[in-house]
Amino acid sequence: MPGGRRNAASRTGPIGRSGNTYTSLANVNGRNNSGERTIGNITEDKKIDEIYGGKSLAPKHIPIPVVPVDGQLTFEALSLFISIIAACLQLLNIYKTVWWLPHSYNSYSVNMYLIDPYLLLFIFTTMACRFIYTLLCQFIDVSLPIRWLPTIQKIMRISLSISVMSIIGWCLYHMAERHNFMKIIYYICYLSFSVYLLTFGVRSTLFFDISTSFSCGKEERKTKYLLDKPLHNCSLNASAIRAEVSTLRTDFNRRLKRALFSSFSSAYICGVAPIIFVPSHLHFNLPWVVQHAFLFFLGRISAYFAQAYPVRYCDVLHRAALHLGRWIKIENRNNHVYAQPWNEMILWPHGSIVRHNREIYRSEGLCTAAEPGNLNHYRFHALFNNPTMLLCSLLGLQLLLVGVQLVILLHTPEWCQVLSMMLLLIINYYTLFKVARNYLICWKVYRAEQIIQEKSQMVVNPIAQ
Structure with missing residues (x-):
């Protein structure tokens, strides 16, 4: 078709890279009918060579600023402290007295004699085991030679497992003497361990290390991980990009499972267990204690998510998503395309049209390495192409949680309920600060990055067409 221009990517296909070799581009625009190159298009041909050579296909990344993140030991210490506070507040809501009344027989604000001491020991042991495990691991890493670490860590893990299980079994034995034995079997043994086994399987390590680290092989750690943080490789190899996305997706799902299980276990042990083992003759405000456990659960979800997905980690996922790209299925097919x-x-x-599994797809993004029709690739790109949406959802949850607690606090008449809600608010304010800070930083950085990507795409599209 003389005088017309076609999409070079649609006619001859883009230039792929396998290893370090690029295939040649044939029939590029910019030649006259005799096949000779016109002088006015020499500059365009050079740009086309750069585009299909891969230089212009690489997304431009903006360095993310350094954002402080709580260390693992600091976070576990804060989690232990917050869990103990939440458990004490729940016991206060259940065992409070009316000691201020003139004819009250109570001299104290809480009926301490009704609280099961073995339940308190059970709660403390369950919540403290991860902190103790993290503390011992860091002590071993600092004090012992590297060649001894695997053996010492294995011995320490086995010893700690036996100690914790012995204390928990001893507590449950004495709790079974005071309470219904079926409560122990169902609510503690069956329900708790069933959720754990369904989530992680039989792995004693995770009983202590419900952290955000990702365990991998020695060689894989050298290339893809540094200090348990995944690294991004700005590759122009499509297979390498898909392999990196698969690794990051697995890591993201493991962090998600650990965060959900940790928040659920904290809320269940500190908020629900005191309700289960209340003496049958004791009357208390059931809706309020259930509300306390639920609000504590939501607060723990936000805290664990903020710890599991810091800004730099989200930036690694974002960079991988930019390299991955996505395919849009073309519903209204044109036979002339x-x-x-x-x-x-x-x-x-961008704009390439391909056929895969009898369907036609169009690429979106500066470059696309995803497999057409692969839902995992599509979801990965949708989630992390703009990670501010994920952080915005977390920020919205935390703002809603704080707002609801403020409204409840304004309509609460009892002193114990006021104290309970105020302490939960103070805890959630810290998480709100971290989430809001992460969101604002990501929003500013990725807005600037989006402008750069759009300019690069505007340069690529007119030349490639």
Whole structure:
């Protein structure tokens, strides 16, 4: 078609990169009918060579600023302190007295003699085991040679497992003498361990180390991980990009499971267990204590998510999503549009049209390495192409939680309920600060990055068409 211009990517396909070799680009625009190159298009041809050579296909990343993150030992110490406070507040809500009344027989604000001491020991042991494990691990890492670490850590883990299980079993034995034995079997043994086994399987390490670290092999740690933080490789190899996305997706899911289980276990042990083992003759405000456990659960979710997904970690996922790109399925097919067969070794530029599994797809993004029709790739790009949406959802949850607690606090008449809600608010304010800070930083950085990506895409599209 003389005088017309076609999409070079649609006619000949983009240039793929397999290893370090690029395939050549044929029939590029900028030649006259005799096949000779016109002088006015020499500059465009150079730009086309850069685009399909891969230089312009690489997304531009903006360095993320350093954002303080709580260390693992600091976070576990804070979690232990907050869990103890939440358990004490729940016991206060259940065992409070009316000691201020003139004819009251109570001299204290709490009926301490009704509280099961073995329940208190059970709660403290369960909540403190992860802090003790983290403390011992860091002490061993600092004080012992590297060659001894695997053996010492294994011995320490086994010893700590036996100690914790012995204390918990001793507590449950004495609790079974005071309470219904079926409560112990169902609510503690069956329900708690069933959730754990369904989530992680039989792994004693995770009983203590419900952290955000990702365990991997020695060689994999050297190339993809540094101090348990995943690294991003700005590769132009489509297969390497998909492999990196698969690793990051697995890591994200493991962090998600650990955060959900940790928040659930904290809320269940500190908020629900005191309700289960209340003496049958004691009357208390059941809706309020259930509300306390639920609000504490939501607060723990936000805290564990903020710890598991810091700004730099979200930035690694974001960079991988930019390299991955995505495919949009074309519903209204045009028979005159030529679609290339999708090739897994090719890094496709924006606007490429391919055929895969009898469907036609169009690429979106500066470059696309994803597999057309792969839901895992599509969801990964949708979540992390703009990580501010994920942080905005977390910030919205935390703001809603704080707002609801303020409204409840304004309508609360009893002193114990006021104290309970105020302390929960103070705890959630710290999480709100961290989440809001992360969101504002990401919003400013990625807004500037989006402007740069749009300019790069505007440069690529007119030349490639």
